[in-house]
Amino acid sequence: MKVIVDLERCEYHGQCAIAAPEVFDLKDESTLVWEAQPDASLRDDVEAAVDVCPTQAISIQD
Amino acid sequence: VSRRVVVAGGSLGGLRAVERLRAAGWREHITVVGAEPHMPYNRPPLSKAVLRELVPNGDEEAAAREVAAAAAFPVRVDSSGIDWRLGRTVTGTDLDARRLSLDDGETISYDGLVVATGLRPRRLRTEATTPGRHVLRTADDAVRLRGALVAGAHVVIVGAGFIGCEVAATARQLGCDVTVVEPLPEPMVGPLGGELAGAVRLHHERRGIRFRLARSLVEVRCGRNGGLEGVALDDGSIVRCDVLVEAIGSHPNVEWLEGNGLDLSNGVLCDDYMRVEGRADIVAVGDVARRPCAFLDGQPLRTEHWCVPTDTARRAAPTLVAQLDGLAPASTGQPPLSTFWTDQFDLRIQGLGVPGIADEYSVLEGRVHELESGVAVGAWRRGTLTGVLTVGLAPAAMRPYRERLLATQAGMTVTA
Numbered sequence: 398m399k400v401i402v403d404l405e406r407c408e409y410h411g412q413c414a415i416a417a418p419e420v421f422d423l424k425d426e427s428t429l430v431w432e433a434q435p436d437a438s439l440r441d442d443v444e445a446a447v448d449v450c451p452t453q454a455i456s457i458q459d
Numbered sequence: 460v461s462r463r464v465v466v467a468g469g470s471l472g473g474l475r476a477v478e479r480l481r482a483a484g485w486r487e488h489i490t491v492v493g494a495e496p497h498m499p500y501n502r503p504p505l506s507k508a509v510l511r512e513l514v515p516n517g518d519e520e521a522a523a524r525e526v527a528a529a530a531a532f533p534v535r536v537d538s539s540g541i542d543w544r545l546g547r548t549v550t551g552t553d554l555d556a557r558r559l560s561l562d563d564g565e566t567i568s569y570d571g572l573v574v575a576t577g578l579r580p581r582r583l584r585t586e587a588t589t590p591g592r593h594v595l596r597t598a599d600d601a602v603r604l605r606g607a608l609v610a611g612a613h614v615v616i617v618g619a620g621f622i623g624c625e626v627a628a629t630a631r632q633l634g635c636d637v638t639v640v641e642p643l644p645e646p647m648v649g650p651l652g653g654e655l656a657g658a659v660r661l662h663h664e665r666r667g668i669r670f671r672l673a674r675s676l677v678e679v680r681c682g683r684n685g686g687l688e689g690v691a692l693d694d695g696s697i698v699r700c701d702v703l704v705e706a707i708g709s710h711p712n713v714e715w716l717e718g719n720g721l722d723l724s725n726g727v728l729c730d731d732y733m734r735v736e737g738r739a740d741i742v743a744v745g746d747v748a749r750r751p752c753a754f755l756d757g758q759p760l761r762t763e764h765w766c767v768p769t770d771t772a773r774r775a776a777p778t779l780v781a782q783l784d785g786l787a788p789a790s791t792g793q794p795p796l797s798t799f800w801t802d803q804f805d806l807r808i809q810g811l812g813v814p815g816i817a818d819e820y821s822v823l824e825g826r827v828h829e830l831e832s833g834v835a836v837g838a839w840r841r842g843t844l845t846g847v848l849t850v851g852l853a854p855a856a857m858r859p860y861r862e863r864l865l866a867t868q869a870g871m872t873v874t875a
Contacts, residue, residue: 410800410809411854415861426853448475448769451800453501453532 399458400433400443406454416449417442462487464779465559465567467549467715468575469493471501472745472768474532476573479776481536485783489541490567494576495597496546497527503765504530505601506625507802511632515606519599527598549576554719554741571783573775574716574727574735574743578709578763583617587679591687593704595626607702610634615690615700617676619646621801623706624659627668628803630704638669638698640676640690647801650810651848652820655836658827659806659850666804671698679703709763711747725749726761732788733775739782742775744768753794753871754813754845762813764799796864806830806850811857812864814838814846823847823860835860843867 400420407429413421420443421431435443447455464480466473466489473491480489493499509526516522544561552559552572560566580594593604604626608614612635616623619641630637639646645656646663660670671692678691689699711726722728726749727735733748735741743750745768752760778788799810814820817838825834830850835857838846844867847860 409854411857412798414854415798423854425855447535449766451501451503451765456533 398435398437398440398443400431400435401456401458402429402431403454403456404429406452408452408454410451412449412451413446413455416446421446462570462783463568464489464571464573464783465569466491466573466575467559468573468577468712468745468747469495469543469545470499470575470577470745470768471532471765472575472577472747472772473573474499474534475769475772476575476744476776477541478536479772480573480780483777483780485776485780487540490544490569491541492544492547492549492561492567494546494548495527495599497524497531497598498534498543498545499532500527500530500598501532502530502596505598506595506622507629509598509601510605510608510626510629513602513605515602519602519606522602523597523599526602530598549715551715551717552719554716554721554738557740559715570740571779572741573779574713574741574747575745575768576712576715576747578711578746580705581708581710583676583679583705583707585679587681587687589679589681589685589687589703591700591702592679593702595622595704595706596709604702604704608633608635611636612702613700614638614702614704615640615698616704616706617641617690618706618708619643619670619672620649620706620708621647623704624663624803625801626704626706628663628666631667632804635702637667638671638700640671640674640692640698642673642675644673646670646672650815650838650846651808652814652817652836652838654820654822654827655834655848655850658830658834659803659808661828662806662830663803671696709746711761713747728759731774731791731794732778733771734778734782734788740779742779744771744775752813752816753868754840754843755816756871760813760816762797764797766795766798770795770797793865793869796861796868809849809852809854809857810846811848811861812838812844812846812868814848816840817845824852824856843871 548562648656713723727743746763749759749761751757819839823835
C-alpha cells in the first residue's frame with residue numbers, strides 16, 4: 398500500500414491526522430508529513446483518512 | 460435469485476453507502492437512484508473555488524458537467540453489480556411491499572433500502588418567478604449563479620448561515636456589491652455564538668459586505684418586464700438588487716416516503732444503528748437522518764455537516780447487511796465527533812462537536828477581536844461542553860479540545 402497526497406489539493410484541514418494519526422501528521426498549518434508506505438495493518442485508518450479529506454487529496458495505490 | 464439493495468440518493472451519502480455495503484460483505488445487487496445527472500461529486504467548493512474560478516462561457520449544461528466531473532469522488536468499489544440510475548427521482552414507496560417507484564414510471568423491488576435522498580434548498584415564499592433568484596446546492600446551481608455574479612452586480616443574499624456567508628464573501632471577491640439580510644442579530648449566530656459571530660461580521664464588513672441584521676424580507680420586487688428590482692424589508696426599506704440568493708436553509712427530501720406511517724417531521728427518524736424507526740430492512744444515511752445525539756441525552760438531531768454522510772454510512776451499511784442476513788447488527792460503539800469548517804475570505808472557521816445546541820459560549824483561547832491570531836470558543840449546554848469553534852488555529856491545536864469532547868460524549872452516550 399502506497400499513500401499519495403496531492404499537495405496541490407491539500408488545504409491542511411488536518412482530518413487525515415485525526416483518522417490515521419500513525420500515518421499523517423500536520424506539523425503546522427501548512428506542513429503535512431505522512432508515511433508513504435505504512436504497514437498493511439493500518440489500511441482501515443488510511444481508508445478512513447481518504448474518506449474524510451475535505452478536498453479528496455489522498456489516494457491509495459496498491 | 461439474487462437480492463437487491465436500493466440506495467435512494469446519488470450524492471456523497473449514496474456513494475459512501477455503496478462503498479460500506481461492499482466493505483460489509485454485501486456481494487449482491489445494488490441499485491443507486493440519483494436525482495442529479497452527475498456521478499457523486501464534492502459540494503463544498505461550489506460556494507468558493509468553483510464560483511471564483513469558473514469562467515462563464517454560455518453553455519451552462521456543459522459547464523455543470525465539467526464542474527461535477529472535476530469534483531467527482533473517486534469510486535473505489537468494483538462497479539460490477541452496481542447499477543447507477545442517474546437523473547431519476549424516487550417518487551414513492553410501499554415499504555410493506557418493498558417496492559419503490561421512479562419519476563419515469565419504473566418500479567423497483569428491493570430487499571434492503573438505504574434512504575440517502577439528502578436535502579433541497581428552502582425557497583422564499585413568493586410569486587416572483589424572476590430569473591434573478593438563485594439557490595446554491597448543485598453544480599448546475601453554481602454555474603447559473605456564477606453567470607450572474609459579474610463585477611458591479613448588486614447582490615442580496617437572504618440568510619446569513621454558512622452558505623450565505625460563503626457566497627457573500629465569494630461574490631465580494633468577484634467585485635459584486637453585497638448585502639446580506641438575516642432575521643437573527645448576527646450572522647451564523649446559531650453555531651458560533653454572539654461574540655464570535657459579531658467578530659466575523661466585523662471582519663466581513665471591513666471587506667465591504669453590508670449586513671441588514673434582525674431584518675426579514677417581506678417582498679421580492681420585480682419591474683414591469685418581470686426582472687428583479689430589489690427586496691423590501693420589514694422596516695419598510697428597499698434594497699435594490701439584480702441577483703437574489705436564497706440561503707435560508709434546507710428541506711429533507713422525504714416526501715417519497717409518505718404514506719408508510721413514518722415520522723417524517725424533520726427528516727427520517729433513526730436509532731443509533733441508523734435503522735429507520737427500528738425496521739430491519741431500511742436504514743438512512745446522511746443529512747436526511749435524524750438520529751440520537753449523545754450531547755442531547757439521546758434525543759434525535761439532524762445535522763447537515765459534510766462529515767455526516769461518511770460517518771452515518773459506516774454505521775448504516777453493516778447494520779443493513781447483518782439484518783438482511785437475519786443477524787443482529789454489531790454494536791455501533793461511540794459515534795464519531797462531528798467536525799465542520801467554513802472558509803470565508805482569509806478566515807477558516809473550524810468546528811467540533813455540536814455547538815448549535817449551546818446556551819452559553821466562552822472564549823477558551825486567544826481574543827475574539829484578534830481572529831487572525833487564533834481563537835477558540837467553547838459552546839456549553841447546561842454547563843457541559845458540547846462543541847468548540849476555532850478560527851485561525853492549526854489543526855494540532857484542536858487536539859486537546861477534541862479529546863475533551865470525546866470524553867464528555869463517552870460519559871453521556873446513551874447506548875442503543
